[in-house]
Amino acid sequence: MDVAESTRGFQRKMLQQTPKGATIVDNPLLDTSRGFDAYTPERLQQLRKDSVLPKEDDPMEEAPVVVEPIEIEDDKEEGNADADPPTILNANEAEALEEEEDEEDEEVQRWEMQQIKKGGAVPVRNLKPKPAVLPIQSKKVSIADIQRKLKQQVDQLRQYHAMHQQEFESVDQKLQSAVGNIDVMDVEYKSAADELITFQELRDYINDLCDCLSEKVPIIEEAEDRLFTLDETYHAALQQHWDDILRRHGRSWDDEEIQSTFDQDRSRSYQDERESKIFETRQVFGDVFPEYSSLDQVKQQMENWREKNYSSYIGAWVGLSLPNLFAPYVRFQTLDWEPLSNPNVVDMDWYRTLASYLQHKDAAHKSKEDVDDRILPQVLEKVIYPKLTKCFLHVWNPRSKSQNELAIQLWEKFSPISSQDFLIEWGTAVLVSFRGVLESLPSEAISLPNHATNVVALIRHIGRWLEISAEFPEHIGSQLQSILVDDLVNSKILPFFSKLNIDAQKESLKLLISCIPSRIRGPNDMPFLHYFIQNLEKRSQTNSK
Numbered sequence: 001m002d003v004a005e006s007t008r009g010f011q012r013k014m015l016q017q018t019p020k021g022a023t024i025v026d027n028p029l030l031d032t033s034r035g036f037d038a039y040t041p042e043r044l045q046q047l048r049k050d051s052v053l054p055k056e057d058d059p060m061e062e063a064p065v066v067v068e069p070i071e072i073e074d075d076k077e078e079g080n081a082d083a084d085p086p087t088i089l090n091a092n093e094a095e096a097l098e099e100e101e102d103e104e105d106e107e108v109q110r111w112e113m114q115q116i117k118k119g120g121a122v123p124v125r126n127l128k129p130k131p132a133v134l135p136i137q138s139k140k141v142s143i144a145d146i147q148r149k150l151k152q153q154v155d156q157l158r159q160y161h162a163m164h165q166q167e168f169e170s171v172d173q174k175l176q177s178a179v180g181n182i183d184v185m186d187v188e189y190k191s192a193a194d195e196l197i198t199f200q201e202l203r204d205y206i207n208d209l210c211d212c213l214s215e216k217v218p219i220i221e222e223a224e225d226r227l228f229t230l231d232e233t234y235h236a237a238l239q240q241h242w243d244d245i246l247r248r249h250g251r252s253w254d255d256e257e258i259q260s261t262f263d264q265d266r267s268r269s270y271q272d273e274r275e276s277k278i279f280e281t282r283q284v285f286g287d288v289f290p291e292y293s294s295l296d297q298v299k300q301q302m303e304n305w306r307e308k309n310y311s312s313y314i315g316a317w318v319g320l321s322l323p324n325l326f327a328p329y330v331r332f333q334t335l336d337w338e339p340l341s342n343p344n345v346v347d348m349d350w351y352r353t354l355a356s357y358l359q360h361k362d363a364a365h366k367s368k369e370d371v372d373d374r375i376l377p378q379v380l381e382k383v384i385y386p387k388l389t390k391c392f393l394h395v396w397n398p399r400s401k402s403q404n405e406l407a408i409q410l411w412e413k414f415s416p417i418s419s420q421d422f423l424i425e426w427g428t429a430v431l432v433s434f435r436g437v438l439e440s441l442p443s444e445a446i447s448l449p450n451h452a453t454n455v456v457a458l459i460r461h462i463g464r465w466l467e468i469s470a471e472f473p474e475h476i477g478s479q480l481q482s483i484l485v486d487d488l489v490n491s492k493i494l495p496f497f498s499k500l501n502i503d504a505q506k507e508s509l510k511l512l513i514s515c516i517p518s519r520i521r522g523p524n525d526m527p528f529l530h531y532f533i534q535n536l537e538k539r540s541q542t543n544s545k
Contacts, residue, residue, distance in 0.1 A: 195309060202305060205291070209325065212292045216284050217328045223281035223335060227274060231338075232394040234270045238262060239397055243440050278336045285332070295329035295353050303357065310367075319371035323378035326354065330383045339391045340403050343410045345384065354379060377417055385422045388414065392429035398437045399454070404461045408468065415471045427476030434462060434483050441492070459488055460515040467517050481520055489516075490528045497532065509533065 241262050285293040291301065302322060306313045333350045345351050354376045388410060397403050407430075415423060437458060462484045469477035493512065497505050509532075513521065523530040 195312070198305075198308060199312070202301075205301060209292055209298065212288055213325070213328050216288075219284050220281065220328060220332050220335070223277055224331060226277055227335060228390060228394075230270060230274050230277075232390075234266075235395045235397075237266065242397065242399060274336075281332070281335055295326060295333065295350055298325060298329065299353055299357050314367045314369050317369075317371070319375060322372075322375050323382060326375065326379050327382045330354075330379055334383065334387065337387070338395075339388055339410055340396060340406045343406050343413065345413065351376075377419070380414070380417065381419060381422060384414070385418065385426070389425055389429050392426065392433055396433055398433050398461055399458065401457070401461070404464065408464060411468065411471070420473065423471075424473050424476065427472050427480075430465065431476065431479055431483070434458075434480070435487075438483070438487055438492075455488065455492065456511055456515055459484060459493075459512065462488070463515050463517050466520065481525070484516070485520070485526055485529075489526065494528060494532050 245261065291297045302318065302325075305318070330350045333348070337348075358372055358376065392407065396407055411426070415426075418426070441455070441458075462480065465480055466477070466484065469480060472480070489512070493508075497508060500508065512529075516526070520526060521529075
């Protein structure tokens with residue numbers, strides 16, 4: 001018996017002695033991993049001596065190989081309703097799966113053979129059912145089908161292309177619109193930035209202008225009041241001198257004769273003080289920047305605003321504020337203005353400046369809210385009309401023919417552009433001045449030598465005003481007519497005509513009637529005069545017989 005047979009016999013004997021349920025590998029002596037060549041005769045002899053191996057004479061029985069069965073779980077038997085249904089694969093997938101299973105089977109077989117060689121138990125494999133493979137039925141495809149399919153694909157691609165083209169055009173339009181909006185916004189931004197700078201400059205200019213005027217206006221007003229006081233005092237003394245001359249000499253003198261007989265020292269003192277005050281006030285704007293120093297400069301700033309941004313100019317209602325800004329400069333330029341010496345204000349610089357401001361280039365598209373047309377009338381009401389009223393009350397001499405004509409010229413120039421309130425105020429000043437002259441006349445003035453000429457001259461002056469009385473408010477005209485008819489003719493002239501002889505009465509009546517406006521000569525307007533004329537005619541007829 002060779003070594004290999006002896007070894008196998010030994011293994012069978014050891015298997016018989018192995019307890020039931022144990023595997024063959026539990027005995028380390030039966031490990032064949034080292035191979036049978038490791039067991040040389042010398043090694044076997046030693047194992048027999050150590051009673052590890054049985055002796056050669058001991059009989060050995062064949063031991064059957066024990067295979068332990070492994071139970072296969074069946075989902076269907078356990079009633080698992082969630083078991084996955086069999087998978088249906090195509091031919092290629094089935095072939096690949098078979099190849100993979102064959103490889104696994106080969107590995108399992110090799111492992112089983114190794115276990116068998118080792119004498120161990122081999123579990124029974126749980127073989128999975130192979131998926132069913134359905135045969136693929138082949139179908140013939142014609143060229144027409146291919147063409148039809150291709151045509152469908154092309155049509156579908158064209159539809160997609162058209163949709164994409166529309167989307168592209170829409171996006172392109174939006175892009176162009178966005179670019180256009182950006183350009184517009186850039187322009188608007190630059191315009192808004194320029195407007196902001198302009199408005200900030202205007203704000204600073206107007207604030208500085210208001211600060212300047214708040215400091216200079218009191219100086220101008222104080223100088224104006226001082227000059228008016230000088231004028232009032234001087235002309236009051238001059239009128240008193242006039243009255244004294246009339247009382248002493250009883251005849252009418254012209255203005256030059258009155259001036260020549262007045263106190264020359266007082267006249268020079270008046271002129272010197274007046275000119276000094278005017279010169280002093282002229283320096284009031286000498287310490288300011290040019291753009292704040294004159295009416296022309298301020299007007300230019302406002303014109304620039306109106307031309308650059310007319311909408312904001314109207315929205316800010318600048319036209320309502322300009323009279324308050326222009327008035328101090330007009331007051332400054334008219335400090336030395338004497339209305340009775342120069343009634344033609346149209347030729348003055350300030351008047352031309354304000355008149356030119358109303359003639360702007362956007363006049364054809366002027367807004368309804370544009371109130372620039374009111375600037376000149378409002379400046380006149382603030383500055384010029386008060387000067388005229390003071391002049392008529394304290395400077396004008398109704399006895400003077402030249403001053404009376406200048407006063408009428410002033411009325412004719414300003415009454416068309418004046419408000420009703422000013423016409424009433426101005427007309428009242430005319431009435432007060434005429435009544436003051438009447439009070440200064442002696443009751444017997446008409447009977448004094450040469451005083452009749454002064455009374456008739458006064459009637460002529462009042463008659464000149466009655467010729468333009470249609471421009472007066474109604475009650476002013478009626479009161480002025482009452483001064484002529486009641487206070488002069490009926491009260492001072494007719495009572496003393498009876499003391500004259502008939503021829504003198506006739507001559508005086510002719511002179512009187514020539515001085516009275518024709519529209520008030522009727523019997524309804526002057527009943528006492530007509531009664532006096534009729535009585536005079538009867539007396540003349542009686543004397544002629």
